Amino acid sequence: MPRLSYRRALTRALADELARDEAVFLLGEDIQVGASLVTTGLAKRFGVDRVRDTPLSEQAFTSFATGAALAGLRPVIEFQIPSLLFLVFEQIVNHAHKFPLMTGGQCAVPVTYLVPGSGSRTGWAGQHSDHPYSLFAHVGVVTVVPATPADAYGLLVSAIRHDDPVVVFAPAGAMDVRDDVSDLEPVPLGRGRIHRFGDDVTVVAVGHLVHDALAVAEELADQVSVEVFDPRTLYPFDIDGLTESVARTGRLVVLDDANRSCGIAAEIIASVVERVRLLAPPRRVTRPDGAVLPFAPALDRAVQPSREQLATAIHLTMKDSS
Amino acid sequence: MPRLSYRRALTRALADELARDEAVFLLGEDIQVGASLVTTGLAKRFGVDRVRDTPLSEQAFTSFATGAALAGLRPVIEFQIPSLLFLVFEQIVNHAHKFPLMTGGQCAVPVTYLVPGSGSRTGWAGQHSDHPYSLFAHVGVVTVVPATPADAYGLLVSAIRHDDPVVVFAPAGAMDVRDDVSDLEPVPLGRGRIHRFGDDVTVVAVGHLVHDALAVAEELADQVSVEVFDPRTLYPFDIDGLTESVARTGRLVVLDDANRSCGIAAEIIASVVERVRLLAPPRRVTRPDGAVLPFAPALDRAVQPSREQLATAIHLTMKDSS
Amino acid sequence: MTDADPVRLYRTVRLIRRFEQRAVELVHGGQIVGGIHPYLGQEGIAAGVCAALGTDDVLAGTHRGHGHVLARGADPARMFAELCGRLTGLNAGRGGSMHAADLSIGVLGANAIVGASGAIITGAVWARRRQGHDTVGVSFFGDGAVNEGMLLEAFNLAALWRVPVLFVCENNGYATTMPVAGAVAGSIAGRAAAFGIRAVEVDGQDPEAVRDAAAAAVDRMRAGGGPELIEARTYRFDAHHTFEHAVRLDYRPPDEVTRGRARDPVHIQGERLSDADRAAVDAEVEATVDAAVRFALDSPEPDPADALTYLYASGMTARTGGG
């Protein structure tokens, strides 16, 4: 079986969709040369008209994509930095997202916003290290955070084919993950995946943290049987899949690389406790409230959720219910 | 006792702070004439240099305020529409909020962002009716949503005196509330308020919905004893105050005019169940996921949380635990 | 494709005028909830520009957007129905005054966010041209919008990629209460010119002058000339928003208002018609508007149960907010 990196899986997804559908085109900064190493080779293969380098005008090119989508195309925008989404928040949330309802169903806005390298890129400091996916889950824009190469491929393909705006976060911490992949195929939006079955506690992990959760689960295997649930799509959230898991295990720990307050971890806990009576209080391991990532590598790490914190949370959860 | 409207309480707070501290000044669109009816009379009293009308350049004047704050002033910006916060999200979240940490404590950015008339203004439709306070709670910017005239005064004063950025949402649904107020004084940030004591269930209500919660509590008074908790500040959240209340009542219902997923209601539920064992599953009454307010008044209302929904949620919560 | 007929041009101007006057009445009567930004006094601009467009063209408007939608040929009855929040409205009652849209005739929508439409229309025109249409686009905006960074970015994008968008700045002297001189350093036309966008100023009160300027620009754009800008000097006859009818905001000197209202596009264009033609148009417009209002008020309101029906074009449904 061929081994594929997460990054190349994204490239493959873009290439396949560009080849499959004339309506698809890419927009972004330095994507012809491929500065993010995701769009490498695409300009040569599909032409600079379909792989369009933009000036540094994020607001305009985001709305340009909205207009192109209104006219029937399917733009994919690459953003070099997660915080650029803050700069175009209005254009996505107040325009692209709202057009279908506000026009009374006259249109669709199928735009994909791709952020390769979201979250901490060690050493890039405060303005380059955010993980703002929960913001999009709050406003109700489809939000995807793939953890594996196969899911990166399959979810990006589905995002591009989806008729509403979709934000795809490709965590820096997952970009170099490699995996054996036999056949690549679309992965449905809104459907979670159980990476590892277990009996005692369900750990929900988001994006690159899925790999940390799996590592901790292995580490603790002789003490506690950990199920690892990867939601893959944060909005809409696969609450049915998760409920099924938690109903079996009776315990919930969430591992999430976003700020704590009003983050997806809070939503997961709220949604679960509305439905399931737990054997122990749920726990979450997240970034702190209001986190800004400091530059110095040790501080940068200290602000992100760690395996140790997860292991502790799992132990405490088991203790609480014994 | 003099009766004061919520709107006039805001005016009074601005006037008092302008008078008290030379460093305070106001920025915004049409604030000299007072189009929002909040800044009425202030330009005349304090001069157009301290009550500055701006061109329609939200990003620039928001960052202008950041710069002025770095230099020691205390700007207050009025935004005419809640969704303008989307337009300046980057400037607030990626700059004003991050400067203290990123500079290693070299500076403070004491800016107040005031949104009079947040939430639905019936008939203003999709782009004018958002209630995006949970976004700021997520990123960790101090977020205030006063419910009463006295709190509007006291929290706005405290916001202006606070050394970090603060967003103040003044819900359209509360702007015309009037109250007997004897003495106006600063209200500490981060401290909730119990408007009504009760034994059976704690209802947390945000902003204008506090009045709805109180009305429902009275309505149901002969069936269930409802405590109404108003957090007043959403970030930082008074979890100690709320925990004390829920520990007494054992039941929790949240009434919140924001989108459901990753909203403050989710945070409240998660924070409580981490700490308190409830007698019944918690419930939340919110806007739907991804809500866009449709124009037609009946639809606009249908998307907002209602008193009926709250009453139902309270009944169900009581039933679940009986 | 320019429509050079002065009678039809007058009809459009007159239709917008009467539509807006009736709309203001409906606001006062409570049938239109939330109020409107009346286009009164600026009718000649939308009418003149749209007379220069062909069927394949697209436009996007503003918060003061009724004129743009009507001038492009949307059904006044469905437009009134929209303002009244009815199921038969252009947007099925979901959009209201600031979001009225009719994509079937290339109206991508009024837009409540100042400066937002420029980049959207640029993308739409670029896309339609890639699909083989000879589309040009129009982005209407006010004098306030030229201070929005997003619009200036759109100028750059359109100029750079030579997307034929006609940027039409309706300079009515104020952004709400802010006079142009207090908000715009340099000049409006100069701002476009800085991006290599050809810019002209025109008397926005003269519908034919606007039409001629627009027609010339559209011709050049179709010939591959890239985007252009027209600054149409105009005056808003009424309030910024009907909200001002209840709350008096003091910012326009009375004599300025009197002078501004003296140059009325309805009269200016009306003078170009015979009395008989003019009377016939007026009567026809009156009948149209009457019927349109009746249609609107007789139309059903949407069912609250359908409040989120169009939220996702993909058919996804949202979790509701109940407890």
Next chain:
Amino acid sequence: MTDADPVRLYRTVRLIRRFEQRAVELVHGGQIVGGIHPYLGQEGIAAGVCAALGTDDVLAGTHRGHGHVLARGADPARMFAELCGRLTGLNAGRGGSMHAADLSIGVLGANAIVGASGAIITGAVWARRRQGHDTVGVSFFGDGAVNEGMLLEAFNLAALWRVPVLFVCENNGYATTMPVAGAVAGSIAGRAAAFGIRAVEVDGQDPEAVRDAAAAAVDRMRAGGGPELIEARTYRFDAHHTFEHAVRLDYRPPDEVTRGRARDPVHIQGERLSDADRAAVDAEVEATVDAAVRFALDSPEPDPADALTYLYASGMTARTGGG
């Protein structure tokens, strides 16, 4: 207040050059994590502009910001310490390359967001003047930044309110891999002029030419003349970011690079000194940089327990993220 001394100007240019070369080495050696955007080749601009400033003035820089901070007089040792994430760094190790700041000398900070500094510095200058200082400000940015709406809005605000900000556009021909011609419709200077901002072009490789242009602008600004813009034509000698040292991105023709590197501000200014003076400065700079690197590498790293120490200036503490 202009410092007209050619020796001191050379020293600044030389200091930045050697600082950057050593910083690149520290990146390759793993002591600077995350890489840097080298200012190599553009030293004359920061040096020339800062020679025209007085002690009350303020500036804000860019992602390619080391030169601005150093030219303004920040301690190279504390700057290296910052890049190495040490407690003794200008920002106590919290900012790193893209956020280095020293408010004590009016450096409001490098800034990782292109186009962001213009409005911030405008507000800071306006505030300081209100407080009675005779402050002028400098906003440095690249050719890519003139396409950011937020910067164009800042042009308008500064011009409108006559805030004396010197906008310095370092046109090095590229925004990352995007050539200016592919990104900027019209011209850079013309964009400022459209806002009524006086704009001049200057040879950015000649430190004295930059200094003279800046000094003239600063004089006019202090006399009440409003903001100005200098477009300094320059060339980036190295990669956009050191990341490119590992991954070759093909976008600058080799002969262009050769030509670009031929006009070196260190040599141009060095030629103006006697051999002896130049040798003395070179030796002194070498010693300074050596000592600075040693200071940095000998400095302690911050304690992870303090990761959020400066999060809130108000002293508020954040809830931590553990389970």
